[in-house]
Amino acid sequence: MNSLLRNLLCGALVTALPVAAHAQGATYPNKPIRLIVAFPPGGSTDIIARLVGQKLSERLGQQVVVDNRGGAGGTIGTEIAARATPDGYTLTMGTTSTHVIAPAAYANVKYDPVKDFQPITLVAITPYLLTVHPGVQAKSLKEFIALVKSQPGKLNYASAGTGTTTHLAMEMLKISAGMDIVHVPYNGNGPAGTATIGGQVQALFGSMPAVLPHAKAGRLRPIAVGTAKRSPALAEVPTVAENGFPGFEAALWLGFFAPKGTPAPVVNKLYGELTKIAQSPEMKEAFLRNGADSITTTQPQLAKLMKSELDKYSKVIKAAGIAPK
DSSP states (O other): OOHHHHHHHTTSSOOOOOOOOOHHHHHOOSSOEEEEESSOTTSHHHHHHHHHHHHHHHHHTSOEEEEEOOOGGGHHHHHHHHTSOSSSSEEEEEEHIIIIIHHHHOTTOOOOTTTSEEEEEEEEEEEEEEEEOTTSSOSSHHHHHHHHHHSTTTOEEEESSTTSHHHHHHHHHHHHHTOOOEEEEOSSHHHHHHHHHTTSSSEEEEEHHHHHHHHHHTSSEEEEEOSSSOOGGGTTSOBTGGGTOTTOOOEEEEEEEEETTOOHHHHHHHHHHHHHHHHSHHHHHHHHHTTOEEOOOOHHHHHHHHHHHHHHHHHHHHHHTOOOO
């Protein structure tokens, strides 16, 4: 987590946008809203999108329909959202993966996260949690690293897709620890978790909302948290940094975006409703149960964060030798 993201999480930079009095905002919405989630059901993005989408439906008086369009590291669904009519009736849950990493890791991404989207606000941030199949003979990060090093190239780890944050979180650890472990990409956090639970792969550095229920149920063994501080959801699990890798940080942010050109009064109305939802005690508690923290940003702050994160992950992609595809 860079300093900008840390400051945002502490609430130090969040300020309110002015409320625009305009007919477009006053009459919006008058029909259902499509919320595109660029990953399959069951993953972190889907979980957070459905929690917030339900409350947004209640506040706006119109149904918010989650439309899962997974594939290609989130780029398929995100491209669909970018090409949608900019009228406020198509939104997308953008993430570190779709709006920062994919444009750096994929050679033929057909959208520009800056030019094609209007940022609205972040709503949540979640740590990455390193988990292993219960049959793996490692109960700590140090034991896991030692196990991998004893069998170079023999063990596998799952990700939500090449170039996603689940991929790069493990690549950062691989580089830091000098491990040789094979990457097996899946089509989202849900399928990656299923493969790890089933023993097809040995490890997954997954986003907390997607893997937390399995960790608590014993289907996966949690061994390290990716953020600088321990997660209240699994306070007994140490961080990667605590295990001898100071400065290691891997987190996923999630926010709402509209196609570029969406009227400002509509964007401002959505901003007002979404920030109220994310900051409500009820939603904060729901996020915490899923291993996420509430976070809101203004549009300029979100744009600045995207640039900062793009710089960070571009360096990781280069260091990991991930060739654009």
